[in-house]
Amino acid sequence: MTTTEPRTYPFSEPDRLNLDPLYAHLRKQEPLTRIRLPYGEESWLATRYADVRIVLGDPRFSRAAAVGRDEPRLRPRRTDEGLLAMDPPDHTRLRKLVAKAFTSRRVEQLRPRTQEIADGLVDAIVARGEPFDLVEEFALPLPITVICELLGVPYDDRADFRKWSDAFLSTTKLTPEQIDDYIERMLDYMAGLIAERRKAPADDLITGLIAARDEQDRLTEDEMVRLAAGILVAGHETTASQIPNFVYVLLTHPDQLAQLRADLDLVPSAVEELMRYVPLGAGVAFARYATEDVELGGVLVRAGEPVLVSAAAANRDESVFSEPEQLDLTRNEATHLGFGHGPHHCLGAQLARMELQVALRTLLTRLPGLDFATSAEDVVWKAGMLVRGPQRMVLSWHGVK
Template identity: 70%
Template sequence: MSTTRARTYPFNAGEGLDLDPLYAQLRAEEPLSRVQLPHGEPAWLATRYEDARTVLGDPRFSRAAVVHHDEPRTRPKQRNDGLLAMDPPDHTRLRRLVAKAFTARRVERLRPRTQEIADGLVSRMRAAGPPADLVEDFALPLPITVICELLGVPFADRDDFRTWSDAFVSTTLLTAAQVEDHMERMFDYIAGLIQQRRAEPADDLISGLVEARDQQDRLTEREMVVLASGILVAGHETTASQIPNFVHVLLDNPEQCAALRADPALIPAAVEELMRFVPLGAGAGQARYAAEDVQLGGVTVRAGEAVLVSTGSANRDEQAFPEPERFDVHREGPSHLGFGHGPHHCLGAQLARMELQVALATLLDQLPGMRVGGPVEWKSGLAVRSPRRMPLTWQAA
């Protein structure tokens, strides 16, 4: 284990979307540096694009190994279940069970329904008149409705989902006991839905998991509960956070916003650029452990050492993206790491892309003169950065 002094991590402030300037310094001078999170052992932090891709995609770096270590983390309790703590082939086995629900073709079939939901939400915002809260009135209900319909979960329970999602991404917002209580409540809730689908199967993802469990023995009962719970949270949390983040960036860049209004065909490219530009995470998470000695970023990562990846820093790497601090909806170049890379590349990336495209297109088209209408309240104590409340106003008819 290296004896190099470890910097306190994460670097970013909890509010706003700025990337700490220390990342740029590290990319230039110390691309692999030692950091210490609030809990767990010290780790290496990868800040450059190519190093990040290596750690995320190279089988010499393991996620499953976290069960044998005191994983660096921001929360007191370490959790080692679910897809995120697996390597192939177990990871592949479970991922394949749900991957077909998130293919590009399947997701495109959901676009008309997603558009219908978005239109309805904006119509209610317009009818009530400005200002509206972009988070409560649009950003949360849109992806929650979509993932509930896909999984087969009652939308009426959405307030519980929000509480459970905060528990999933809590760093200091909740105590360890509160996090554990909320997560067990969610697992119990999903287990109850599974029993309902056993009695009355439906055309939804939970029913498909039940069939894979009961008729094909392809996953355990616990794996099914944890997998469905993770999909429920991840299936809306990132999109619900990124919609106000993206709108915030667009309104801060009026010339780019005007370009999208003038040419809506640019919106898919804009979503990709926003995924690159917006550092959603407050820091890096999900350490990988070196299975053998690996040369990375000019140092030797010894077998058994942990490596964290800052995708926010990697997405601003000057060696990968010309003028990386500039937001440009016309940008071309390498793929961003906003959805990760390698075996753990975001399972719902295609769904998130579609929802974000629909969200931006609908807001830009139906809310002329859209602008922030009051102080933005930012989330705190969570692993993700996003407004908790974002007043929005527009030119009312």
């Protein structure tokens, strides 16, 4: 690397859903810059759309090479990220075992049940009366119920695995000891469920993984446990954050909200634009290591050097998106990077899209006067986590359908 002093990262504390303006400066003036995270070795940071796609999709950049390295990170201890720490062909082998559960066709079969769940949650909200907390009463239970039914996890255990899930996304919210404890508890819990399902198979993803393990020897026992735990966490955490994030953005952009209310056929494109616009990550993670010298962003990245990417910055790249700082629900441009790119493109992207579409359409039709109960300033935001999102978001409505 060059001798230039690296910038301290994160550049600033997360401020609701506002993206630090330094990203825009770097994208234009220094698209590949050196940074130092709180822990681990120095790294490069890519901020341009084209460069981010290369790092995420080019086999010359490896996730598996991070194993055994002092990977740049936002928390003290490294954790075994399972599928997220693999390269093809091992990554491909495991991903294929569960990919069929998340195809567009399979996800569309889940839409009626997801709609039923969403309607039931709104029915309960209406019965209790306003105001209500969007996070606890709608945004969390919707994706948790869907992933529990798909995977084969008892919904009644949600309080436990919700708490343990924080260990996978905590930066400073939990102590290192709590993170280790919660991860161990999650893995023990999943191993117990797998043992139960071996005795009593069902029509769920856990049973399918057991068959792949016991009958076809396509994964190890440890891989199966970690894969199932990862699906449970990823299958609800990000969507549960994005539902209130999307609602917050719409309520603070009344012109776009009015346009969407007037034409609900815009919901699918609105979800894509909101995925582009919302910087879900509170920082960067999952460095890729160059396996050979690669020129990137006008800089020579040497073999063995780590590169981190900011998808949020790439999604605001003015060379790709017109007026990228503006929310435009009718936008029809390049594919956003909100679900990643390349081999590690979000496995559950189609499921998340469907859930977000159902959530927005249901809230806008069933609670047509949806608004902040007091003001946007009263939203309580998460802290010490890898993802941004409201922890509490109290809303009211002025009419019910």
